[in-house]
Amino acid sequence: MSRMGWKTNGLAYTVMKSERGLRGGIHWKDNMIAYAFLGPALLVLSMFLVIPAIMAVYYAFTDYYLLTPDMRKFVGLDNFFNLFKDPIFLKSLLNTLKFVVCVIPLQVGAALGMALLLNKQRRANTFFKVAYFSPVVMSLVVISVLWLYLLNPNEGIINNALRNIGISAQPFLTSPKQAIFTIVVVSAWQGAGFQMLIFLAGLQNIPVDVYEAAQMDGMNKWHRFIYITLPLLKPTSVFIFITTLIGAFKLLVQPMVMTQGGPMNSTMTVVYYIYQTGFTDRMVGYASSMALLFGTIIGIVTVAQRKLVKEDDD
Amino acid sequence: MQKKFRPLTILEYVCLVMLAILFIFPLFWMVASSMKPEAEVYNNMNTFKAFLPSFHISEWFVSYGQVLSRFHLIGYIGNSLFYGGCVAIGSIIINGMAGYAFAKLKFSGKKWLFGILLALLIVPFETILISQFTIIHKLGLVDTRLAVILPALAGAFNIYLFRNFFMAIPESVIESAKLDGADNWQIFWRIMLPMSKPAVATVGTLAFIGSWNDYIWPLMVLTDKSKFPIQVAITAINSTDPVYINQVMAVLTISTIPLILIYIVAQRYILEGLGGSGTGIK
Numbered sequence: 001m002s003r004m005g006w007k008t009n010g011l012a013y014t015v016m017k018s019e020r021g022l023r024g025g026i027h028w029k030d031n032m033i034a035y036a037f038l039g040p041a042l043l044v045l046s047m048f049l050v051i052p053a054i055m056a057v058y059y060a061f062t063d064y065y066l067l068t069p070d071m072r073k074f075v076g077l078d079n080f081f082n083l084f085k086d087p088i089f090l091k092s093l094l095n096t097l098k099f100v101v102c103v104i105p106l107q108v109g110a111a112l113g114m115a116l117l118l119n120k121q122r123r124a125n126t127f128f129k130v131a132y133f134s135p136v137v138m139s140l141v142v143i144s145v146l147w148l149y150l151l152n153p154n155e156g157i158i159n160n161a162l163r164n165i166g167i168s169a170q171p172f173l174t175s176p177k178q179a180i181f182t183i184v185v186v187s188a189w190q191g192a193g194f195q196m197l198i199f200l201a202g203l204q205n206i207p208v209d210v211y212e213a214a215q216m217d218g219m220n221k222w223h224r225f226i227y228i229t230l231p232l233l234k235p236t237s238v239f240i241f242i243t244t245l246i247g248a249f250k251l252l253v254q255p256m257v258m259t260q261g262g263p264m265n266s267t268m269t270v271v272y273y274i275y276q277t278g279f280t281d282r283m284v285g286y287a288s289s290m291a292l293l294f295g296t297i298i299g300i301v302t303v304a305q306r307k308l309v310k311e312d313d314d
Numbered sequence: 315m316q317k318k319f320r321p322l323t324i325l326e327y328v329c330l331v332m333l334a335i336l337f338i339f340p341l342f343w344m345v346a347s348s349m350k351p352e353a354e355v356y357n358n359m360n361t362f363k364a365f366l367p368s369f370h371i372s373e374w375f376v377s378y379g380q381v382l383s384r385f386h387l388i389g390y391i392g393n394s395l396f397y398g399g400c401v402a403i404g405s406i407i408i409n410g411m412a413g414y415a416f417a418k419l420k421f422s423g424k425k426w427l428f429g430i431l432l433a434l435l436i437v438p439f440e441t442i443l444i445s446q447f448t449i450i451h452k453l454g455l456v457d458t459r460l461a462v463i464l465p466a467l468a469g470a471f472n473i474y475l476f477r478n479f480f481m482a483i484p485e486s487v488i489e490s491a492k493l494d495g496a497d498n499w500q501i502f503w504r505i506m507l508p509m510s511k512p513a514v515a516t517v518g519t520l521a522f523i524g525s526w527n528d529y530i531w532p533l534m535v536l537t538d539k540s541k542f543p544i545q546v547a548i549t550a551i552n553s554t555d556p557v558y559i560n561q562v563m564a565v566l567t568i569s570t571i572p573l574i575l576i577y578i579v580a581q582r583y584i585l586e587g588l589g590g591s592g593t594g595i596k
Binding site for chain 1: 328381407411414430434473570574
């Protein structure tokens with residue numbers, strides 16, 4: 001490992017310490033050392049997070065087109081007015097909301113159910129845990145491509161199984177009515193295992209003696225669930241609910257790989273539309289206004305979540 | 315002890331097993347389909363044979379051989395390993411250093427900077443994709459490997475995670491190292507990092523997995539196929555005619571294997587790393 005120039009030895013350090021004691025401030029050498037340690041991270045973060053975020057805010061009010069950067073001009077709120085006249089944006093907003101509203105109960109419900117089933121001493125639990133968690137291990141691209149084949153309208157295993165129980169083949173990803181819900185199910189299937197683990201940790205944090213005391217008082221199983229498990233699980237539930245919400249808002253890879261936003265824009269999501277207008281169509285200004293609007297919403301939800309989780313901690 | 319076969323217990327097991335099937339059958343189908351001739355993939359759908367590899371062992375790896383010779387898969391996997399390795403090592407060093415500064419060093423503007431850092435946790439990566447791309451474009455880094463690696467090197471969450479771990483290391487350890495003549499770099503490298511193995515493992519693993527699974531960003535910044543990571547290659551292979559299902563399944567399987575290995579090895583550390591230190595997940 002290369003030694004850097006800002007090394008201090010023990011003696012210098014004690015001297016510095018006494019100097020600082022006299023002045024009460026922070027020695028410039030302390031600052032230099034600290035900022036040398038912070039340097040690489042600050043550089044990367046400002047380059048690829050802070051500056052892009054500021055740029056996105058600025059671009060949102062311009063008509064920046066990537067191929068003619070010199071012609072960009074300030075257009076005020078025009079982009080935002082146009083957004084709400086843009087049928088594809090409105091559709092993508094509606095699709096995103098549909099996705100969010102459907103995926104949360106399905107995924108969180110499944111995760112809670114699985115965690116409750118597993119919250120019991122059982123030798124086979126490790127196997128079940130691994131099984132439920134296995135889709136989490138696969139990448140979004142892999143699960144998207146895999147389900148593309150599983151859901152094949154003619155030969156896919158899902159339609160084959162449906163035919164066996166007397167249901168005609170479904171055009172899961174090729175029907176404008178079904179596609180977004182198919183993506184809901186696949187996404188919930190992929191993510192539920194991860195949330196199950198968090199729920200399980202939450203369940204196991206509930207002290208056993210609380211249950212024992214309740215049982216002594218003659219509470220039945222159902223009441224113990226309603227009056228003990230659910231309230232004590234609230235911090236975990238809030239955390240999971242809101243992280244699912246934020247994650248759902250950002251839906252992008254599954255529709256991109258499985259349906260390319262189709263059919264008839266029925267699986268176009270907001271983030272996918274940002275990507276398309278900004279990257280494919282190169283309308284950076286317009287895409288940035290969408291990103292700003294959407295980023296603000298997600299930001300507010302994130303802050304609300306932090307506040308809620310913190311309050312529960314106190 | 316309760317009796318073993320009460321109706322409720324049986325019902326529980328039925329639920330557990332049904333759910334397990336629901337969650338793992340695609341994985342089994344993927345692996346089995348990769349190990350048989352294409353014509354057989356959609357045969358025998360109504361029997362268990364759909365989930366079994368070919369009965370002739372000689373056919374098991376034929377699709378793997380074919381797809382390896384048709385596409386430069388080794389190269390794509392090599393790219394992914396390279397990106398993932400750089401991002402993992404870089405993340406540990408860069409975020410660790412910043413975490414050390416926030417946890418153990420005194421400097422002007424610390425509170426202020428830390429506040430900004432926490433605020434950065436809120437910025438959703440997905441919404442600044444486009445302006446991130448314009449930065450890469452302006453830096454002249456489009457279609458370079460650096461464009462894939464650089465933005466992933468520092469993360470506010472990872473810095474925060476390291477800081478929390480380092481905070482727990484007693485000041486006295488540092489004081490005595492200083493008396494022995496160690497400088498800050500040595501303290502960071504020889505004491506802080508080795509004493510925070512769960513944090514190192516967590517950040518390293520999550521950074522590697524994140525990089526291995528990343529799709530959108532490399533898709534945007536790369537045009538040269540020889541630089542593609544495996545995830546981008548998958549969608550390219552899946553749309554390059556002729557598409558053979560068994561070969562696609564082989565690619566999917568290959569790209570999943572490293573992740574399974576990582577989860578097996580690092581699982582314990584990750585739970586310790588994420589659960590232990592006030593990251594919000596309890």
